[in-house]
Amino acid sequence: MSKRKYGLALSLVLAAGTILGACGADKEKEKENANTNTSSNGGNESEFSVAMVTDVGGVDDKSFNQSAWEGIQKFGEDNKMSKGDGGFDYLQSKDPADYTTNLNALTRRDFDLVFGVGFLMEDAIDTIASQQTEKNYAIIDGEVDQPNVASILFKEQEGAFLAGVAAALMTKSDKIGFVGGMEIPVIERFQAGFEAGVEAVKPDIKVDVQYTGAFDKAELGKAAAGRMYSSGVDVIFHAAGGSGNGVFTEAKERKKADKDAYVWVIGVDSDQYEEGKVGDxxxxxxxxxxxxxxxxxxxxxxxxxxxxPGGETKVYGLHDDGVTLADSRGAIPEDVLKQIDEYAQKIADGDIEVPEFVKKK
Amino acid sequence: MSNKVVNILVPIISIILGLIVGAIVMLVSGYDPVAGYIALWNGIFGDAYAVGETIRQISPYILAGLAVAFAFRTGLFNIGVEGQLMVGWFAAAYVGSTFELPMIIHLPLSLLAAAAAGALWGLIPGLLKATFRVHEVIVTIMMNYIALHTVNALIKAVSGGGYKTEKIHPTASLRSDFLSQLTDFSTLHYGIFVALAMVIVTWFILEKTKTGFELKSVGFNDHASQYAGMNVNKNIILSMVISGAFAGLGGAMEALGTFGNMTNRGGFTGIGFDGIAVALLGANSPLGVIFGASLFGSLKYGANNMPNAANIPLEIVSIVIALIIFFVASGYIIRVGLQRLAKKKEAK
Known part of the structure; x- marks a missing residue:
């Protein structure tokens, strides 16, 4: 009997762990919900409706899922649509198994266009697009070859190049870090561009690269950042979605402990200025x-x-404002900004070709 | 109160209690519990599509539950179902996509590969337990992590640096157009029949064979079994191998049915861990596992509809589902409560 009870307790702990593991702090989203609810009284003028499915990062990943949702909200407001059926909406995936389910659920609710946010959703979009040929789909960061799917790609390497330039110009210890999520082509584009940017300014610096293996594990991002900062790294660029929030946590803790600590994080996807606040x-x-x-x-x-643009692949780069650096709000001095701008101009003009793939060592 | 009445009352009361507490959570956080539960119900049984997906979700749970239950009946805690399931998933996806064979060979071969991979992953803790008395809980937990990262590395290796394996050939697929059309394009596949067949196999091994008797007897008391002339070590290893094979088959459900390939994973699937609860909810009996898996699978799949139809955030939904399962699992408390009540009545 005691063994049975022990087993029950153990299973409960583990089950609770896996179930609750998916939950994060969510004040941000509540606020967001409240906002959309109040702003959604405009009524439905258009027939057009649009929705999106997040990947496991969730809609409040302060990164590209959130950015996509903000885009949809903005589009909804501009067109006086309301949140919900016939307007705009989103569903969150907590497991890769949910992609197909969520895409199906939104399709069933008759949204005209459904976005799959994230490279990992390629297969799911491919499947549903071949089943529901009447509906339109779009995939972000991936390519799906179906007449009713628009594929959206970004030249992450170009933006990351600029981030690399900024990092190389700002570092004092000549040690720079990169924290990635999973080793998939999208994230490797970030890494490749970042390394190229650093190399363009200071060829001697070797970027300390670490992948956390996940986009939703802030604790792994924190651990990676902790190791890097301890080894003398002073600027870290993260491309790790939710895991990257741990990089911010680590940097903030160091700054809090020592006001003069020279630690920087370069955010990714959306403007992560708010994430980096430590007192003043x-x-x-x-x-x-x-x-x-x-x-x-x-x-x-x-x-x-x-x-x-069904069946087409649209690529957004520096040239068409698809990627860029956010306002540094004084963190980067004027003369450095000028140099970054010069590089940006060169990339936009095509004078610099930023590599897309990580150099094999 | 008779035992029979108690046995029926306990799960009913526990589910109702779970629903009530879940409703309170939704109310307190400002959401409509009625709409929420209607969404949950519709998410599970709403239409043919939902039913298909629910059954699809149940299949791996049955196998994971069987894996845990089988080991448990023989006195072992297999916490490594998660890892065994992942290696099985990979093995099935690999065999399914690499070889080109007629279906009659290919499909069984892929299933066998998954079972063998899972069995191998169970063999290691079994061997360590039998030879060095290393506690299987520790080994299996660690084997989970080894499985996660080994599989990720293997995916990278076989796909030439990619992040997912090739799609399996149709000859290895458990998918069927018939089931899919029947359920309005759901991903329902024949895996459920594999799972149910394994339930019968488990029951047969445990109840009808000499091996099963020995396995159970080692579970009850290994010293007595040894004294009776049984080979305890052999039985420990065998038990872990069979348990691992079931878990590996659970992975095959995902590889050959639901996904058709395996993608680099950032974390565990959770199916293996849930399998522990499934087994214990089902009192470690093969038939009970079906009920446990049905509960878990339905709730897990149906919950997806709560944010969709009732606008309840996923986090609240997770809490509500966890509460329901919590109360179902703590049926023991309710049972004690009912017995006390009965005793009081008798005393009067």
Missing amino acids: DNITLTSMLKRVDVAVQDISKLAKEGKF
């Missing part, structure tokens, strides 16, 4: 913006006008 200080150097919101609005608009 801020450890966010800048953020590499990946304007998923711009792309989402763009595609939604085209779809609404009946010009949905």
Whole structure:
């Protein structure tokens, strides 16, 4: 009997762990919900409706899922749509098994266009697009070859290059870190661009690269950042979605413990300035913006006008404001900003070709 | 109160209690519990599609539950179902995508590969337990992590640096157009029949064979079993191997049915851990596992509909589902309560 009770207790702990593991702090989203609810009284004027499915990072990942949702919200407001059926909405995935389910659920609710946010959703989009040929889909960060799917890619390497330039110009210890999520092509584009940017300014610096293996494990991001800062790294660029929040936590703790600590984080996807606040200080150097919101609005608009780019792949780069650096709010001095701008100009003009793939060592 | 009445009352009361507490949580956080539960119900039974997906979700749970239950009946705690399931998943995906064979060979071969991989992952803790008396809980937990990262590395290796394996050939697939059309494009596949067949196999091994008798007897008391002339070590290893094989088959459900390949994973699937609860809810009996798996699978799948149809955030939903399962699992408390009540009546 005692063994049975022991087993029951053990199973409960483990089950609770896996079930609750998916939950994070969610004040942000509550606020967001409240906002959309109040702003959604405009009524439905258009027939067009759009929705999105997040990947496991969740809609409040302060990164590209959130950015996509902001884009949809913006599109909804501009077109006086309301949240819910016939307007705009989102569903969150807590496990890769949910992708198909969620895409199906939204399709069943008759949304005209459904975005799959994230590379990992390629297969799911491919499957559903072949089943529901009447509906339109779009995939962000992936490519799906179906007549009713628009594929949206970004030249992350170009933005990351600028982040690398900024890091190389700002570092005092000549040690720079990169924390990635999973080793998938998208994230490797960040790494490749970042390393190229650092190399362009200071060829001697070898970027300390660590992958956490997950996009939703802040504790792993924190551990990686902890190791890097301890080894003398002073600027870390993260491309790890929710795991990257741990990088901020680590940097903030160090700044809190020692006001003079020289630690910086370069945020990713959306402007992560708010994440870096420590009292009056801020450890966010800048953020590499990946304007998923711009792309989402763009595609939604085209779809609404009946010009949905099905079967096409749209690539957003520095040239079309798809990627850029966020306002550093004084963290980066003027002369450095000027140099970054010069590099940006060169990339936009095509004078610098930023590598897409990580150099094999 | 007779035992029979108690046996029926306990699960009913526990589910109702779980629902009530879940409703309170939704109310306090400002959401409509009625709408929430209607969404949950519709998410599970709402239409053919939902039913199909629910059954699809139940299949791996049955196998994971069987794996835990089988080991438990022989006195072992297999916490490593998660890892065994992952290696099985990979093995099935690999065999399914690499070889080109007629279906009649390919599908069984892929299933066998999954079972063998899971069995191998169970063999190691079994061997360590039998030879060095290393506690299987520790080994199996660690084997989970080894499985996670080994599988990720293997995926990378076989896909030439990619993040997912090739799609399996149709000859290895458990998917069926018939089931899919029947359930309005759901991902329902024949895996459920594999799972149910394994339930019968488990029952047969445990109840009808000499091996099963020995396995159980070692579980009850290994000293007595040894005294009776049984080979305790052999039985420990055998038990872990069979348990691992069931878990590996659970992985095959995902590989050959639901996903058709395996993607690099950042974390555990959770199915293996839930399998522990499934087994214990089902009192470690093969038939009970079906009920446990049905509860888990339905709640897990149906919960997806709560944010969709009732606008309740996923986090609240997770808490509500966890509460329901918590109360069902703590049926023991209710049982004690009922017995006390009965005794009081008798005393009067």
